[in-house]
Amino acid sequence: MLLLVTGCDVLPGVYRPARPATGGPYTFYVSPEGDDDNDGMSAEKPWRTLDHANGARFRPGDRLRLEGGERFPGSLTLEEGEAGSAKKPVVIESYGTGRATIAPRGRSGITVHDTGGVEIRNVALVGDRTSLREGAGIAFRNTLPGGRRLDHVRVTNVEASGFQNGISVGAEEDAAGGFSDVRITDVSVHHNLEAGLVFYGPEFVAAHPAYAHEKLRIDRVKAYANAGDPHNRARNTGSGIALGSVRDATVVRSVAHDNGSASAPDAEEGPEGIWAYDSTRVVLENNRSYRNRTGSRVDGGGFGLDNNVSFSVMQYNLAYGNDGPGFLVYSGHPTGAHRNNIVRFNMSWDDARKLPEYGGIVAYGTRMKNLDIYHNTVVMRTEELPSAQVAGTRPPALRLRDGMRDVRVHNNIFATDGGPLVDAQSGYGIGTLRLQGNDYYSTGRWVLGWGSQRFTTLGGWRNAAGQEMLDGEPTGSNDDPCLNGLDAPLTDGAGAGHLVPRCAGAVPAGLGPQALGFDLGPVDYFGNRLPGRPQAPAVGAAQPSAAD
Numbered sequence: 018m019l020l021l022v023t024g025c026d027v028l029p030g031v032y033r034p035a036r037p038a039t040g041g042p043y044t045f046y047v048s049p050e051g052d053d054d055n056d057g058m059s060a061e062k063p064w065r066t067l068d069h070a071n072g073a074r075f076r077p078g079d080r081l082r083l084e085g086g087e088r089f090p091g092s093l094t095l096e097e098g099e100a101g102s103a104k105k106p107v108v109i110e111s112y113g114t115g116r117a118t119i120a121p122r123g124r125s126g127i128t129v130h131d132t133g134g135v136e137i138r139n140v141a142l143v144g145d146r147t148s149l150r151e152g153a154g155i156a157f158r159n160t161l162p163g164g165r166r167l168d169h170v171r172v173t174n175v176e177a178s179g180f181q182n183g184i185s186v187g188a189e190e191d192a193a194g195g196f197s198d199v200r201i202t203d204v205s206v207h208h209n210l211e212a213g214l215v216f217y218g219p220e221f222v223a224a225h226p227a228y229a230h231e232k233l234r235i236d237r238v239k240a241y242a243n244a245g246d247p248h249n250r251a252r253n254t255g256s257g258i259a260l261g262s263v264r265d266a267t268v269v270r271s272v273a274h275d276n277g278s279a280s281a282p283d284a285e286e287g288p289e290g291i292w293a294y295d296s297t298r299v300v301l302e303n304n305r306s307y308r309n310r311t312g313s314r315v316d317g318g319g320f321g322l323d324n325n326v327s328f329s330v331m332q333y334n335l336a337y338g339n340d341g342p343g344f345l346v347y348s349g350h351p352t353g354a355h356r357n358n359i360v361r362f363n364m365s366w367d368d369a370r371k372l373p374e375y376g377g378i379v380a381y382g383t384r385m386k387n388l389d390i391y392h393n394t395v396v397m398r399t400e401e402l403p404s405a406q407v408a409g410t411r412p413p414a415l416r417l418r419d420g421m422r423d424v425r426v427h428n429n430i431f432a433t434d435g436g437p438l439v440d441a442q443s444g445y446g447i448g449t450l451r452l453q454g455n456d457y458y459s460t461g462r463w464v465l466g467w468g469s470q471r472f473t474t475l476g477g478w479r480n481a482a483g484q485e486m487l488d489g490e491p492t493g494s495n496d497d498p499c500l501n502g503l504d505a506p507l508t509d510g511a512g513a514g515h516l517v518p519r520c521a522g523a524v525p526a527g528l529g530p531q532a533l534g535f536d537l538g539p540v541d542y543f544g545n546r547l548p549g550r551p552q553a554p555a556v557g558a559a560q561p562s563a564a565d
């Protein structure tokens with residue numbers, strides 16, 4: 018039976034499936050074996066089509082359940098006035114065995130527009146050829162004026178492929194508010210055109226910084242084979258996970274790989290595996306990002322803190338085999354908003370495969386300030402790269418360029434096979450940049466670039482530059498850090514174990530928190546506790562106890 022519903026923001030004469038006017042919440046079922054003339058309120062009397070179910074106006078606490086293992090052509094949209102709240106969310110999920118598959122026709126699979134209180138669980142979304150150019154697997158959009166954020170979004174055990182973006186969470190230019198209390202967990206976003214998972218908001222204004230989305234947790238997300246748009250030259254495409262206009266966000270235990278391979282060859286911006294821009298208080302930790310590509314001569318790296326990011330941390334991450342840098346900290350706009358960031362306890366192994374103008378860790382940008390880079394392990398083996406045949410074009414372990422100030426680089430391992438250990442655009446004074454307690458090791462020739470000069474010994478560089486000194490005493494070393502990754506092959510099964518010290522007693526010591534004047538953190542890459550004061554920790558991302 019169908020009712021003509023009025024006062025529900027629908028066109029006159031449009032029929033919606035009957036929903037009791039009072040009571041609830043209710044659970045509705047959809048199955049290919051059902052009938053749209055049923056009431057849909059039991060697994061024995063389900064509706065048949067997704068289009069019919071989409072006509073229902075859901076209320077707080079309602080559930081829409083799709084039969085697992087079945088394919089449903091069509092799409093779902095929740096509009097303002099529908100859905101629920103944190104206490105009574107509207108839930109879209111599968112029932113029975115396996116995931117239900119939503120297969121939209123030239124549009125997004127599920128759209129949540131100007132409403133919150135939504136949970137989407139255990140479904141797959143597969144786009145068609147038109148969706149690949151125009152739709153999202155799941156699209157959350159806030160166009161409400163006045164900066165109002167919509168609370169409570171949950172996406173769990175979902176797969177999205179074949180769309181422009183796998184999952185897209187956005188606030189339009191006229192709406193300062195986006196979404197808050199967002200958790201995306203155990204999700205796979207792959208073979209999409211522009212990105213796997215993306216957040217965006219209005220244009221950033223440094224004089225009055227505002228962030229559309231807040232209180233995000235992204236956990237165990239797999240973003241891979243999101244190839245990029247070869248025809249889009251105006252902006253980056255082909256990223257795994259991209260966070261824009263967010264505050265208080267954590268990306269943890271997630272993986273981005275093999276993204277960006279088809280991004281435009283002449284694009285002004287390139288993709289990254291996992292990165293943030295126009296955001297504050299972002300934490301990227303315990304993630305892996307590898308074999309990410311770029312079709313152009315920019316980006317294509319593992320992790321990044323891009324324009325206008327502040328008070329953010331990249332820690333306990335592994336990057337390897339990327340076209341661009343393993344870890345990028347960059348500011349391209351002279352806003353002064355890129356500040357107070359930390360890169361610590363990460364591992365970069367054989368990054369900058371395509372673009373030697375980058376390196377394992379890269380930091381540069383206009384008016385960027387107050388950056389700490391410490392206890393990272395970077396191994397760059399570049400002798401076999403085509404760029405190694407051209408003098409001066411091998412990527413360094415650490416690349417530093419102009420525009421920054423108040424940058425501190427401590428207790429890292431920089432290891433190469435004859436390529437530059439550090440390449441600095443200028444000969445920076447210690448008021449701009451300070452390096453202390455690092456290990457600079459090469460299995461080939463030892464070389465360090467400092468402005469227009471090239472040094473072949475640690476002592477020669479230290480004496481000329483005034484770096485690697487503390488209270489008049491020399492710091493730093495060029496000792497063998499004893500890493501497996503110096504001679505192990507780079508394979509698909511590569512992991513952080515290759516960058517663990519294999520001879521604990523020989524690993525050089527760095528500087529302790531008392532000497533540096535700040536706390537280094539509680540644990541290393543593997544969760545081993547750092548030694549307490551006054552003992553100095555070993556250099557690099559992994560303490561020797563991790564190898565025992």
